[in-house]
Structure formats: C-alpha cells, structure tokens
Amino acid sequence: MKRLLTILTTLAIAACGSDEVADTATPEDAELKSPLAVEAAGGNPVAERAAQEITDPFMRGIIEEISQDSYEGRGPGTRGDVKARNYLAKRMEEIGLEPGAADGSWEQTFDLVSVNAQQPESWTFAGHGQSLTLQQWDQFIVGSGVQEEQVAIEDAELVFVGYAMQAPEYDWDDFKGADLEGKVLLIMNNDPDWDPELFAGETRLWYGRWDYKYLSAARQGAAGAIIIHTSPSSGYPFQVVQTSWTGPQFELPAGDEPRSQVNAWVTEDAARELVAMAGHDLDALREAAFNRDFEPVPLGITTSLEMDVELERVQSANILGLIPGSDPELSDEVVVYTAHHDHLGIGTPGEDGDAIYNGAFDNATGVAQVLAIGKAILALPEAPRRSVLINLVGAEEQGLLGSEYYAANPTFPAGKIAANLNYDGGNIWGHTHDVTYIGLGKSTIDEIATLIAEEQGRVVKPDQFADKGYFYRSDQFSFAKIGVPAMYLDTGTDFVDRPPEWGREQQDHYTEVNYHQPSDEYDPSWNLEGMIQDALLGYWTGLAIANADEMPTWVPGDEFEAARIEALKAAE
Numbered sequence: 001m002k003r004l005l006t007i008l009t010t011l012a013i014a015a016c017g018s019d020e021v022a023d024t025a026t027p028e029d030a031e032l033k034s035p036l037a038v039e040a041a042g043g044n045p046v047a048e049r050a051a052q053e054i055t056d057p058f059m060r061g062i063i064e065e066i067s068q069d070s071y072e073g074r075g076p077g078t079r080g081d082v083k084a085r086n087y088l089a090k091r092m093e094e095i096g097l098e099p100g101a102a103d104g105s106w107e108q109t110f111d112l113v114s115v116n117a118q119q120p121e122s123w124t125f126a127g128h129g130q131s132l133t134l135q136q137w138d139q140f141i142v143g144s145g146v147q148e149e150q151v152a153i154e155d156a157e158l159v160f161v162g163y164a165m166q167a168p169e170y171d172w173d174d175f176k177g178a179d180l181e182g183k184v185l186l187i188m189n190n191d192p193d194w195d196p197e198l199f200a201g202e203t204r205l206w207y208g209r210w211d212y213k214y215l216s217a218a219r220q221g222a223a224g225a226i227i228i229h230t231s232p233s234s235g236y237p238f239q240v241v242q243t244s245w246t247g248p249q250f251e252l253p254a255g256d257e258p259r260s261q262v263n264a265w266v267t268e269d270a271a272r273e274l275v276a277m278a279g280h281d282l283d284a285l286r287e288a289a290f291n292r293d294f295e296p297v298p299l300g301i302t303t304s305l306e307m308d309v310e311l312e313r314v315q316s317a318n319i320l321g322l323i324p325g326s327d328p329e330l331s332d333e334v335v336v337y338t339a340h341h342d343h344l345g346i347g348t349p350g351e352d353g354d355a356i357y358n359g360a361f362d363n364a365t366g367v368a369q370v371l372a373i374g375k376a377i378l379a380l381p382e383a384p385r386r387s388v389l390i391n392l393v394g395a396e397e398q399g400l401l402g403s404e405y406y407a408a409n410p411t412f413p414a415g416k417i418a419a420n421l422n423y424d425g426g427n428i429w430g431h432t433h434d435v436t437y438i439g440l441g442k443s444t445i446d447e448i449a450t451l452i453a454e455e456q457g458r459v460v461k462p463d464q465f466a467d468k469g470y471f472y473r474s475d476q477f478s479f480a481k482i483g484v485p486a487m488y489l490d491t492g493t494d495f496v497d498r499p500p501e502w503g504r505e506q507q508d509h510y511t512e513v514n515y516h517q518p519s520d521e522y523d524p525s526w527n528l529e530g531m532i533q534d535a536l537l538g539y540w541t542g543l544a545i546a547n548a549d550e551m552p553t554w555v556p557g558d559e560f561e562a563a564r565i566e567a568l569k570a571a572e
Contacts, residue, residue: 075345415571
C-alpha cells in the first residue's frame with residue numbers, strides 16, 4: 001500500500017486519457033504515463049489500454065436492452081427476470097468471464113416468497129369516544145409482516161414509540177421496558193438529527209431505516225408497526241411508498257426471526273389526525289422523542305384489521321462471473337463488484353397508463369458499469385493477483401435480498417473477500433468535478449479511491465444526501481454486515497460547465513418524479529461521459545485492491561470492525 005501511495009503522489013496517471021493517446025501509446029509510454037496501471041496490474045504496462053474497454057456504446061447497449069418493455073420491469077421471479085438473467089449471463093460469457101456460482105453455472109439461485117396482501121380500502125381506529133377511518137393509497141399503505149395466508153390484529157392498542165430505536169452504544173432505548181406485546185406501534189421515520197454528536201447528526205444510520213423499524217417492533221412482540229411518512233425523513237415522496245409497497249412483496253423464506261402481523265405506512269397528515277384524536281399533538285410527540293428519557297406513549301386508541309394474503313414461491317438468482325486471480329497465494333481472495341439487476345416489474349399504472357417499471361437508471365446503469373469494468377479487467381494480459389467476481393445480484397428492490405443471500409452463502413468466505421465495490425445508479429448527466437463515495441471515512445479503501453479520483457482531476461466527497469441513508473439501503477450493506485470493507489460509488493453533484501446547484505437539481509428531480517416510477521426509462525439523450533469516469537474510478541480502485549499485499553480494513557472503531565475480525569479468524 002505504501003508503495004502505491006508513493007507512486008501515486010509522485011507521478012501522473014492518465015486513467016482518463018483521450019482515445020487518441022490510448023490508440024497511439026506504446027507499452028513503454030504507458031509505463032511512463034500510468035504508474036498506477038503498472039502497480040495495479042501486477043507489472044503490466046498496458047493496463048491503461050485495457051481501461052479503454054469502458055466505453056459509451058458498450059454500457060449504453062446494456063442499459064437500453066434490459067430496460068426495454070419486453071423485460072417487463074425485471075420483477076423477481078417473473079419471465080422478465082429470467083430474460084434479463086439469461087441476457088446478462090450471455091454478456092458475461094461473451095466478454096470472457098467464467099461462471100462463478102458454486103455449481104459451475106452462471107447463477108446462484110435462491111428461493112423467494114411472494115407476499116401479496118389484499119389491502120383493505122379503509123382502516124378504522126377508535127378511542128376517546130371517536131373514530132377515524134383512513135383511506136388506502138391516499139393515507140395508508142399496509143402489508144403483511146408474516147408469510148401466512150391470512151393476517152389479523154384485533155382490538156390492538158396504538159402506542160407511539162418515537163423512533164423505535166434501541167442503541168446501547170448511544171445509551172438510547174425508546175422502549176424503556178414497556179410491555180408492547182400485541183400492540184400496534186406508531187413510529188417516527190429516520191433517527192434524531194438535532195445533535196451532530198448523536199447518531200451521526202444528519203447522516204442516517206441503519207437505525208433510521210424502515211426495515212430496522214419493522215424489525216425493532218417485531219422484537220418487542222408488536223402485532224403491527226406503522227411508520228409515519230414524511231418526504232424529508234424518508235428521502236422520497238409518498239408516491240414511492242404507494243408504488244413500492246403495493247402488489248407482491250418478495251422475501252427470503254421465513255426463519256425463526258420475530259415478525260409482526262402487519263407493517264404499514266401512514267402519511268404525516270393522517271398520523272396527525274390519529275394522535276389528535278388521542279388528545280396529543282404530533283409535533284409535541286416528535287419533540288419528546290428527541291430525548292433519551294422518552295418513554296412510549298399509549299394513545300388509548302384501538303384498531304382491528306384483517307387481510308387475505310396470496311403466497312407464491314418463486315425463484316431468482318445472482319449472476320456470477322469470475323476472473324480467477326493469477327497469484328497462487330492470493331487467488332483464493334477476491335474483490336467483488338456488485339450491481340442489482342432487478343427492478344419492480346409490472347405495477348400500478350402511472351398517469352399515462354404505463355404500468356412497466358423499466359428501471360433504466362435504477363439499475364440498468366449500475367449493471368452496465370460493473371460489466372464494463374469486468375470487460376476492462378479481462379483485457380489485461382494477466383489477471384490481477386486476487387480473483388475478481390462480478391456479482392449482479394437479484395431482488396435488491398425487495399430489501400437487498402440477493403446480496404443478503406450471497407452474504408449468507410458466499411462463494412468465497414467472508415474473510416477472503418477483500419472488498420466490495422457497489423454501483424446502484426449511474427451518472428447520466430455528464431462530466432463532474434467530484435464523485436460521491438458512500439462509505440467514505442469507514443475503511444482504508446478511502447486512500448486508494450481518493451488518490452485515483454485526484455488523478456482524474458476530481459474530488460471525492462462523502463454522501464451528499466447523507467440524510468437519505470444510502471449506505472444502509474444498497475447491496476454494499478449486506479457485505480458490510482459480514483465484515484467486508486465496502487463502498488458505493490455514486491454520481492457527483494458538481495458538473496462541468498454547469499451552475500453550482502444544477503447537479504442537485506437533476507438528482508432531486510429524478511427522486512421526485514422518476515424514482516421507482518414507470519417513467520424511469522432509457523433516454524438516448526443521456527450523457528454517459530460521467531458514468532465512464534465513475535466506472536474508471538472503480539476499475540482502478542479494484543485493481544489496486546486486487547494487487548495489494550494486504551486487504552483493506554475498516555477504520556478502528558467502525559461499526560463493522562468486529563464482524564471483520566471474526567470473519568478473518570474464521571478464514572484462517
């Protein structure tokens with residue numbers, strides 16, 4: 001690592017050199033102009049030339065293909081899912097990857113349970129001599145928390161539990177030992193952000209994620225959990241809840257983990273009406289929930305709900321392509337690139353009647369980048385010292401299920417996975433002066449990625465939408481939980497020859513209008529120059545890791561450090 005850093009700080013890299021330079025360069029020229037290529041490729045002076053395999057036509061072709069209507073939104077277990085998987089496995093074979101699944105095939109298959117709750121048109125709450133009936137879609141969305149054909153709660157009491165967090169490392173417990181068995185818990189989204197020294201301030205942790213909230217409620221024996229939606233606390237408008245939490249919801253087959261009967265969302269206005277019926281003010285309750293001494297507030301309101309649930313067992317798969325390492329002593333270790341190939345399938349029609357959720361940005365762009373990186377690595381005369389795995393995971397939109405399955409059933413032991421580099425979305429707006437590194441400050445991958453970005457003439461920035469909690473809502477989180485140093489490269493916001501706020505405006509518009517909507521479609525006018533930059537950054541970073549003497553580590557005290565120590569011991 002020291003050698004790499006020394007070289008990088010003293011010599012220039014032309015990782016993003018022009019086509020003209022790449023076409024005319026000799027091996028000797030490449031060695032002089034691109035020392036990182038020499039270092040990262042194990043002494044191969046033409047790694048720079050290999051990087052030229054990351055091209056607009058290659059990536060654009062993949063994006064355009066799998067986001068067509070004929071793929072029907074690539075919903076897990078659907079014919080569109082199968083079609084996409086077959087296409088992507090074929091592309092892996094064409095570029096020269098080897099089948100990477102344990103059985104020698106391209107696919108690591110896994111079972112899913114499709115849980116389709118037949119949501120009632122209304123939901124009634126009663127108490128204090130009053131009743132309030134909420135309307136499905138406009139005011140609430142509700143799903144089954146269990147894999148059963150019928151779910152029910154009967155005369156369950158509603159209890160406001162703040163953020164539903166138990167975080168001993170922060171001396172925080174919202175439950176305070178209250179008996180919540182059989183209750184329905186009303187929960188604030190996100191985590192407290194008023195104190196920069198508490199819960200990382202505005203940076204959302206896993207405690208602030210919806211999946212943690214539901215799990216936390218289930219651990220208390222709650223019959224149901226209702227999250228209060230606001231756009232700031234969720235990172236997306238209520239329309240995303242409407243489209244993402246209706247219709248079939250996919251899960252890994254249930255084990256012995258705790259589960260509530262129902263999991264729901266309500267709008268802020270609906271929640272305000274509910275607590276007002278109990279004689280409370282939502283803003284006052286929210287203020288009380290900011291404090292460590294907060295205790296659950298029984299609302300004196302009861303509710304009942306019954307739903308029939310359609311269950312179906314389906315199958316999806318992670319698509320695995322392998323580049324075996326060239327070093328006999330290190331080839332049993334691996335750098336894993338991930339991008340999810342799935343999207344939401346066919347769902348609720350938009351205003352124009354379109355019901356196909358094509359997922360062009362999310363995540364055909366990520367798939368294209370990872371395959372392009374694999375193609376570039378394969379163009380090297382000699383493979384990196386460590387193996388490289390291209391892992392196109394499934395069922396991400398359902399809760400990171402494909403990566404969770406891989407993490408539980410890895411083809412390389414967790415202690416042998418050097419790093420995970422994840423792509424979820426891509427830059428479709430052009431060149432940037434910066435790049436967003438989600439996970440910056442957590443591992444020694446920082447040193448490599450930062451230096452390479454500098455040689456690109458760019459600045460690495462931490463999550464620029466930290467309140468959205470991106471580190472905990474894409475596939476790198478599954479790897480981090482088993483101890484693997486992980487990062488997620490995302491679009492920058494400082495665009496070349498654009499006004500300062502232009503980049504944020506583009507991303508905000510995507511989130512507000514196209515995120516998890518049928519309108520997330522491929523547009524031939526997309527500018528992929530910035531996507532090439534980001535893919536090149538991942539290419540060079542992965543090569544450096546694959547060729548380093550030592551694997552990256554979490555920074556001391558990081559939340560995932562203990563899992564890494566355990567994984568390394570198990571792999572000895």
